[in-house]
Amino acid sequence: MSTDEHAERFTLLRPLLFTIVYEILGSVTESDDVLQNSYLRWAEVDLARVRDTKSYLARLVTRQALNALRASARRREEYVGSWLPEPLLLEENDASADVLLAESVSMAMLVLLETLTPDERAVFVLREVFGFEYHDIAAAVGKSVATVRQVAHRAREHVRARRRRFEPVDAATTARIIEQFMTAAATGDLAGLLALLAPDVAWTADSGGKTTAARRPVVGAEKVAAVLVNLFRLGRPGDLRIERVNCNNTPAMVLRGERLEGVFLIEIAGGRITNFYAIRNPDKLLAVAAPRQISR
Incomplete structure (x- = not known):
């Protein structure tokens, strides 16, 4: 078998393989490393002995x-x-047609999966998300x-007991809330911000100690609004650019000043913002340069 056939089979399944690894690791950069190492192993495999390429490669990348x-x-x-x-940058609505895929890569689900053991996490992902035998x-x-x-069974029960009900918000509602939020953030409209936040809204920031950020989750509309006021420097328009x-x-929003300040994911339920995930560790922002493809 030629090297071209190895590459062709691997490339065809790469979005699936990347998604498996990312859901196990929660890291885009580490997932890229795993796929690179896995391909080197795959390139040495005698393809005549591979009966099911998808299953074989899924096993290979899972082990790595x-x-x-x-x-x-x-x-x-x-x-x-x-x-x-790490935030996973996608094309707009990349996973919206597949609700299970959308939930499986959501920040809330990935945070929940962090509470599983490595084996539980891998088994849950392979079985519940991808349906492997x-x-x-x-x-x-x-x-x-x-x-x-x-x-x-153990992983499924653990996740079921802790997961919040996943309800995709319709595009029109999402667009309206995000537009109102960005306007309030850019103009310093504190009352406008408070009107968009759920009473028990939570702000969780990840800085790795490398930039200024709350080291514990902040809960409550007034407290989170204060964090937002400080972060977005609401009295100084033009200092930051929000995309x-x-x-x-x-x-999500990408916040740029003289450098990339962070990526901020927003969860919406009941017409209000319920969670912010603020990734500000510079090491975790490296992969936000280009969108990725995911699949299951």
Whole structure:
């Protein structure tokens, strides 16, 4: 088999493989590294022995992703402040036609998946999101089928007990709320901001200690509004430029001054903003340069 055929098969499945790895790791840059290392291994495989390319490659990248996740465990334990996944820049409405895919890459779901063990996370992603058979998952995580079934049940119950109901907001409502928010932020309209925030709105910031940010979640409309006033320097128009983007299939803003200040994902429910995820660690903003393709 030629190198071209290896590349062709891998490239065809790359959006799927990337999505699997990203949902296991929560990191775009680490996912790219895993795919690169996986391809080098794939290039050495005798394709005549591969009966199902999709399953084979899914097993391969999952094993590499689990190795990367376990290797990064200590770094995450020592992380300064809240740890959030890297924002995943998508084309507008990339996943909107697939509600399950949209939820699986949402920041809320990825944060929830952080509470699982590495094996639970991989098994949950492969089974619940991508629908792989138990024998394929067992091969990927190096456990028996019976054990994988138990792990899948445990992970499913854990997620079910903690997940919020996922309700995609219609495009018109989203556009209206985001436009009103950006206007209020740009003009210093504190009352306008408060009108858009749910009473129990939460602000979670990830700076890694490398830039100024709250190290614990801030909860409550008035407290979050104060954070926004400080961040966006509402009395000084022109200092910052706000761009609307789609990250993790969620409305998001990129804030730029002399440099990229951060990516801010916004969750909306009941006509109000319920959560902000503020990624300000410069290391986690490197992958926001170009949109990615996802698939399942």
